[in-house]
Amino acid sequence: MDGIVQLQRQLVDYNASLFHEGFLDDQFNQLQQLQDESNPDFVVEVVTLFFEDADRLLNELTKALGQPSIDFKRLDAHVHQLKGSSSSIGAQRVHRVCISFRNSCEEQNVEGCLKNLQQVKHEYSLVKSKLETLFRMEQQVLAAGGSVSR
Amino acid sequence: MESQNNNQNLTIQLTALVVDDNKVNRKIHQKMLDNVRVKNLGVKNGKEAVDIHCDGRRFDLILMDLDMPIMNGIEATKELRSMGISSMIVGVSSRCTEAEIQKFMEAGLNDYHEKPLNIAKLSSILHMINPNY
Numbered sequence: 670m671d672g673i674v675q676l677q678r679q680l681v682d683y684n685a686s687l688f689h690e691g692f693l694d695d696q697f698n699q700l701q702q703l704q705d706e707s708n709p710d711f712v713v714e715v716v717t718l719f720f721e722d723a724d725r726l727l728n729e730l731t732k733a734l735g736q737p738s739i740d741f742k743r744l745d746a747h748v749h750q751l752k753g754s755s756s757s758i759g760a761q762r763v764h765r766v767c768i769s770f771r772n773s774c775e776e777q778n779v780e781g782c783l784k785n786l787q788q789v790k791h792e793y794s795l796v797k798s799k800l801e802t803l804f805r806m807e808q809q810v811l812a813a814g815g816s817v818s819r
Numbered sequence: 820m821e822s823q824n825n826n827q828n829l830t831i832q833l834t835a836l837v838v839d840d841n842k843v844n845r846k847i848h849q850k851m852l853d854n855v856r857v858k859n860l861g862v863k864n865g866k867e868a869v870d871i872h873c874d875g876r877r878f879d880l881i882l883m884d885l886d887m888p889i890m891n892g893i894e895a896t897k898e899l900r901s902m903g904i905s906s907m908i909v910g911v912s913s914r915c916t917e918a919e920i921q922k923f924m925e926a927g928l929n930d931y932h933e934k935p936l937n938i939a940k941l942s943s944i945l946h947m948i949n950p951n952y
Contacts, residue, residue: 699937703850711850718843749886753913754843757935 673815680806680817687803692796697759716800719758723793726751730786734779744782745774751789762792831949834877835859838868838895839884839911844934848882848911851941855952864888865895872899878906879948882936885912885923893926900927907948911936 687693704711726747733744752767766789773781807817835857837848845861852859857880862868864887881899885892896908910923910931920931930947932940945952 696935696937699935700847702938703847703854705854707853708850715843715846715850718846722841722843746886749913750841753841753934756913757841757844757847 673810673813676806676810676813677815677817680803680810683803683806687799691761692799694759694761696757700758713804716758716804719754719760720797722754723751723763723797726754727786727790727793730789734782734786739777739779739782741774741777741782745771748774760793760796763789763796766792831952833857833879833945833948833952835880835882836868836871836876836878836906837861837882838863838865838887838892839882840864840887841884844884848936848941851936851938854938855941855945857945865890865892865898868895869898869902872902872904877904880944881906881908882911883908883928884934885910885919893923896923896926896928907944909944 688697700712700715708714729747730744730751733740733747748767748770752764752771755761755763755767766785770782770785770789773785810817835852837845837852837859839845839848839861840863842863845863849859849861860871860876860878862871865883866889868881868883869890883892883896887895890898892910892912896910899906899908907929908927910920910928911934912919912923912931913934924931930944932944
């Protein structure tokens, strides 16, 4: 029982740290509140969709910025998609970089766009790692016979 | 859609169509609707929304994204209104400029909310359709 309590405490602390450090915002809380017995894996499913979407979009952005003639309209469309998805799951830092990225696209600032791309890849990599750790910790609690509170 | 629970109570089940090209947003909005027992479908652009109405389907509520490929939310809303669709159409977008919101509203929206929708915003929308919901 002590083991479960310790795991649960670590999970609560880790979850709190993600909000405190700005990786996640209240929209992630909204997702957790939507999860119920009819769909106990809802949050993991949505976040997995986000990862797939983000991977694809970052690939498209990298290709687009590697072209000799950059299509800023197409670039902006991809960033808009990523901005939307990141906002919807509460990935606050990714969302913020996307806002800056859209400004660079609007200004047709190539250097700005390249910098923003690196920033968004970095922030995405961080939040992906953090969320994967969060889900792993949740599984550990459940495997130990504990419950995960929302 | 109505079903009768007993002689005294009439349970109204609302229906909704989620129109959004983003899979993440569609999944979230559809789950929100599932949780408040609103029967719902999702489509990925304005053309699919129009086509589903051409097939005879009707919905109490349409959550309409703005930026979508093939047919965007403004075009789809105008088309649906010209078809005589009187459903509540709520624009949901992350576009924030007043001009863009105004243009979207003028296409025939009943209301507009900035994305992401949350449970409180959805409840206020459903309450507009049926105060008892």
